[in-house]
Amino acid sequence: MSKTDATVDERIKETSKLRKALIRPELGAIVGTIAVFAFFIIFAGNSGMFNAQGVLNWSTVSAQFMIIAVGACMLMIAGEFDLSVGSMIGFAGMSIAIISVTLGWPIWVAILLTFALCIAIGALNGIIVVRTGLPSFIVTLAFLFILRGFTIFFPQLIERRTIIGGISEAAEGDWLAPLFGGKVGGGFFIWLGDLGVIEVFSRGTRAGQPVVDGIPMLIIWALGLVAIAHIILTRTQFGNWIFAAGGDAQAARYVGVPVNRVKIQMFMFTAFCACVFATCQVIEFGSAGADRGLLKEFEAIIAVVIGGALLTGGYGSVIGAALGALIFGVVQQGLFFAGVESSLFRVFLGVILLFAVILNTYIRRIITGER
């Protein structure tokens, strides 16, 4: 045997390029995405789901899911959960409303203060988890209640109601608000409208303007977060530490990875994502409601799991999570376009979740040699 100088191992079968390309954590989500699009092209192809307005509709909803899925994905890979994301969304929105509308401070101050507050709460979640060694499931469940409680309590105490409006007026002329509520590429869409590529309004005050007047910042945030998180996770030292922290915290500590710091930072990042979601939402709606963000934590976690992440940490893909979010958005809006009873959304989602996870588990066993 001349194994020591051979560069190829004779004990491994030739694997085809196709097989190699397919064996990746995102495969379940990729297959799911194709299946979902095929389904709706067949059953809702002429319903307007795939014209400019329709695409914008489901893209926006998917982008919302994506923003929180990115945070949940990074955190889950680092080995933790955050069940307080939904409550955090409600809380952040209410915080912006109270500071800008009730207190009358400029909305940029409200946004920055709210981000600082939410990231601090995220850090607190993380510190409690790493210091006490309690499961993050329990710690963040406590924050689910605490934050939701405050979100209902404060507006009632201050304004005697649970919805605070007037945010659109407060955002008028602000320098920071358009970063969350604005649109980009308006000129491009007017040009497309003029060319006849997309429809234009034929009547009313906006006659002659394209039906889609720009890409909402929400979508830009989603794509930006996905791209940055993906690069950090797969291409940097910090990304390596995130995988390590979730894969085996003790082993990671032994080789000098600051596991606690990494985990706390991922809790802060998740809070940041929730806050981006909340800010975009209140500026778009012009109001904050105490019930905003309900169940969002579970939707984020489901998108992440469809995307191939392992619930116990150490394994996953941001691209997969983004596709999971896309599946979510397309199915939710697609059933509406297809004219199907919306309760079927849940059935459909459950089926996709099951299939994607079974496929993911199979793939993961091949990649990681889990036995």
Added chain:
Amino acid sequence: MTTEPIIEMRNIEKHFGPVIALNGVSFDIRPGECHCLLGDNGAGKSTFIKTMAGVHKPTGGEILFGGQAMHFDSPRDAMEAGIATVYQDLAMIPLMSVTRNFWMGREPVRKVGPFKFLDFKTANDVTMSEMRKMGINLRSPQQAVGTLSGGERQTVAIARAVHFGAKVLILDEPTSALGVRQTANVLSTIDRVRKTGIGIVFITHNVRHAMAVGDRFTVLNRGKTLGTAARGEITPEALQDLMAGGQEMAALEGSLGGTV
């Protein structure tokens, strides 16, 4: 010997709540020597080297590094000081690739403008060549550690420590899962590394392995040092008896026909 110790551990105590794992252990390691640490299961060997590697903070005692009092707050500090360790449980992350495990904590980076990215090319090449030096030919540096055999994993851990151990290399039962050829490889690696002036702490239950490479032998028993002997001062039989607490071992050996 006249050379100054790299690390000197004086009267190290370590308590885990009510458990006294170490009760005053003294030990030192000089450049270019292989100091074997021996003792029964539960004697405190792993606990002791973990205090040396910065994982545990000693409850009592002093650590001198290059003659200076030293406090390692984390394994990272110890690594920075040039101490690399192969832990008994290996400290490998099964879901991650061999390369990512190999470089964990000290990843090579490449600068692109203000950003730093992992340098996968260097990382993969070095991993493959270090593994080849240890007699293991990996299928791919990207394969997950979970797909490796137990001995292959152990070899990755050893190759990693050898690569990063600038001053001291600590090996906690590195040969427990290895085949004949790989064991011989590890022993000759110890010899090769020692000749470069690095101090090696070698924990093993195998007296023959200890005798093959050891310069000094320290035996721990129930958290205390039973004594330190230099090569030539002690016979393998005496060492074996010391490790197992003498008498009982002789009786056991009799019943097994002297095969142990």
